[in-house]
Amino acid sequence: MKQGPQDVFQRLSAPEPGPLWLRGLRGLARAASGFYGLGVRARNLIYDLYPETVRYLPVPVVGVGNLTVGGTGKTPLVMEVVAALTRLGLPSAVISRGYGRQGGAGLAWVSLGQGPLLTASQAGDEPVLLASRLEVPVAVGADRYAVGREVVQRTGMRVLVGDDLFQHRGLHRDLDLVALDASQPLGNGRLLPAGPLREPASGLRRAQAVVLTRAEDPEATRRTRTWLRSFWGPGPVLACRHRLRGLKAPGGRLLSGEELKGRAVLGFCGLAQPQGFAQALRGLGLLVVDFRSFGDHHPYTASEIAALWAQAKTVGAQALVTSEKDEARLPAVLPLDMELWVSRLELEFAEGSRALDEVLAWGLAPWGRRL
Numbered sequence: 001m002k003q004g005p006q007d008v009f010q011r012l013s014a015p016e017p018g019p020l021w022l023r024g025l026r027g028l029a030r031a032a033s034g035f036y037g038l039g040v041r042a043r044n045l046i047y048d049l050y051p052e053t054v055r056y057l058p059v060p061v062v063g064v065g066n067l068t069v070g071g072t073g074k075t076p077l078v079m080e081v082v083a084a085l086t087r088l089g090l091p092s093a094v095i096s097r098g099y100g101r102q103g104g105a106g107l108a109w110v111s112l113g114q115g116p117l118l119t120a121s122q123a124g125d126e127p128v129l130l131a132s133r134l135e136v137p138v139a140v141g142a143d144r145y146a147v148g149r150e151v152v153q154r155t156g157m158r159v160l161v162g163d164d165l166f167q168h169r170g171l172h173r174d175l176d177l178v179a180l181d182a183s184q185p186l187g188n189g190r191l192l193p194a195g196p197l198r199e200p201a202s203g204l205r206r207a208q209a210v211v212l213t214r215a216e217d218p219e220a221t222r223r224t225r226t227w228l229r230s231f232w233g234p235g236p237v238l239a240c241r242h243r244l245r246g247l248k249a250p251g252g253r254l255l256s257g258e259e260l261k262g263r264a265v266l267g268f269c270g271l272a273q274p275q276g277f278a279q280a281l282r283g284l285g286l287l288v289v290d291f292r293s294f295g296d297h298h299p300y301t302a303s304e305i306a307a308l309w310a311q312a313k314t315v316g317a318q319a320l321v322t323s324e325k326d327e328a329r330l331p332a333v334l335p336l337d338m339e340l341w342v343s344r345l346e347l348e349f350a351e352g353s354r355a356l357d358e359v360l361a362w363g364l365a366p367w368g369r370r371l
Contacts, residue, residue: 012025012026012029012193012194013187013188013190013194013195013196014188015188026194029193029194030190030194032193032194033190033191033192033193033194033195036191036192036193037191037200040191040198040199040200041200043169044169044199044203047169047170053170054169054170054171054172055145055170055171055172056172057145057148057149057152057160057171057172058152059152059157059158059159059160060158060159060160060174060175060364060367060371061148061159061160061161061162061165061171061172061173061174061175062081062085062092062159062160062161062162062173062174062175062177062360062363062364063162063165063166063168063173063175063176063177064077064078064081064161064162064163064164064165064166064177064179065162065164065165065166065167065176065177065178065179066164066166066178066179066180066198067166067178067180067185067186067197067198067199067201067203067204068180068181068186068187068196068197068198069192069196069198069272070196070271070272070273070296071181071271071272071273071276072179072180072181072213072214073179073213073214073240073242073347074163074164074179075126075129075130075163075325076242076345076346076347077177077179077211077213077347078094078130078161078163079130079133079134080347080356081161081177081356081360082094082134082136082161084354084356084357084360085159085161085360087354087357088357088360088361090158090159090364090371091136091157091158091159092136092157092158092159092160092161093136093137093138093139093151093152093155093157093159093160093161094127094130094134094136094137094138094139094160094161094162094163095138095139095140095141095144095147095148095151095160095161095162095163096124096126096127096130096138096139096140096162096163096164097124097140097141097142097144097163097164097168098110098123098124098127098140098141099124099126099164099297100120100121100124100125100297100299101121101122101123101124101127101140102121102122103121103122105141105142105143106141106142107139107140107141107143107146107147107150108122108123108139108140108141109137109138109139110123110127110128110130110131110138110139110140111130111131111134111136111137111138112137112155113135113136113137114135115131115132116128116131116132117131119328120299120328120329121299123140124140125297125325125326125328125329126163126164126325126328127140127163128328129324129325129327129328130163132324132328133324136157137151137154137155137157139151144162144165144168144170144171145170145171148160148162148171158371159364159371166178166203166206166207167198167199167203174363174364174366174367175208175209175359175360175363175364176206176207176208176209177207177208177209177210177211177359178204178207178209178210178211179210179211179213180210180211180212180213180224181212181213181214182212182213182214182215182216182217182220182221182224182239183214183217183220183221183224185212185224185227185228186201189201201231204231204232205232205233207232207235208235208236208363209235209236209237209238209359209363210228210232210235210236210237210238211237211238211239211240211356212224212225212237212238212239212240213240213241213242213347214241214242214276215239215240215241215350216241221239221350225237225239236359236362238349238350238351238355238356238359239349239350239351240347240348240349240350241347241348241350242276242280242345242346242347242348243345243346243347243348244280244281244283244284244343244344244345244346245344245345245346246260246284246343246344247260247284247321247341247342247343247344248341248342248343248344249339249341250339250340254344255341257284257285260284260285260286261285261286262285262286262287263285263286263287263318263319264286264287264289264315264316264317264318265281265286265287265288265289265312265317265318265319265320265321265341266288266289266290266291266292266308266311266312266315266317266319266320266321267281267286267288267290267291267292267320267321267322268291268292268293268294268308268320268321268322268326269293269294269322269323269325269326270293270294270295270296270297270298270300270325270326270329271293271296271323271325271326272296274291274293277323277343278291280343281321281343286321288321289315289316289317290311290312290315290317292308292311297329298326298329299329300326300329300330300331301331302331302333302334305320305330305331305334305335305338306335308320309335309337309338318339319339319340319341320338320339320340320341321340321341321342321343322340322341322342322343323342323343323345324342324343324344324345326342327342
């Protein structure tokens with residue numbers, strides 16, 4: 001399995017002692033975490049003392065974010081929020097920073113509701129994935145207030161959904177949803193770079209609702225719910241698990257479970273939690289004869305994909321399999337004879353399919369008839 005910065009980060013935050021060089025690196029990371037924490041606390045204090053610096057848009061804003069870096073299922077949650085708003089009769093649009101995009105920080109339209117207009121390098125892989133799956137406008141830019149104002153003026157949408165918005169204190173949100181991993185909500189409890197926390201855990205108290213993702217373990221989910229009640233408060237808490245709906249073949253056809261059972265594949269991804277993806281593929285009945293992981297948000301080259309396909313044929317794999325998020329980062333030109341299957345990820349809520357609808361209706365209730 002290919003090693004990268006993500007692997008080094010995981011070793012830094014792991015509980016095992018490790019070799020001497022790793023222990024030294026952890027010491028440096030802890031020192032850096034202290035300085036990082038001072039900066040984050042100072043920034044949050046400014047917004048707490050001067051709330052008038054927060055800007056308001058003329059429509060309600062639902063923020064979707066997390067406390068940790070990578071792997072909490074934030075992007076699928078954005079999709080579920082948009083779907084729930086549609087069921088509530090509230091047309092929405094998505095605004096995002098566009099992590100990893102090139103070519104400037106100004107506003108860029110990723111979609112006007114009819115599919116992607118930009119590539120992952122121009123907009124970021126997550127906005128392109130959202131534009132591919134959702135029939136709503138998607139726009140990116142560093143200044144989320146300016147992006148939101150332009151989206152409202154141009155499209156007239158009644159609700160904005162902000163992707164990765166929790167640490168963006170300069171824009172008011174009417175409802176902040178925070179995604180936490182049900183089994184490890186705070187990782188090792190340390191701030192970046194010694195741990196996965198973007199800000200101290202106390203920042204969670206700004207959220208109005210929490211969604212526990214990857215809630216496959218009932219006991220771990222119960223413990224996290226108990227901790228939330230004691231640490232955070234009585235707000236709504238939902239739990240969900242990631243479920244691969246299936247795989248999409250070239251041309252967009254969804255492969256059935258019978259077609260997948262026992263098929264030999266080579267899986268690859270550039271995700272924060274690659275092992276979870278590999279396990280999900282096996283859960284579909286696939287025979288994963290080889291698996292390669294790359295760094296999170298890795299931009300693939302044509303030579304890398306050609307090498308993967310050559311390796312697949314060497315080990316007897318019938319196809320390459322990757323995630324939807326990785327599909328957005330594939331090169332434009334692929335091997336002509338390559339068979340590529342792409343996963344379709346969904347969230348399944350323990351509280352039922354309409355639980356998120358109820359949380360959104362509750363959070364947006366102050367707008368009343370204005371919606």
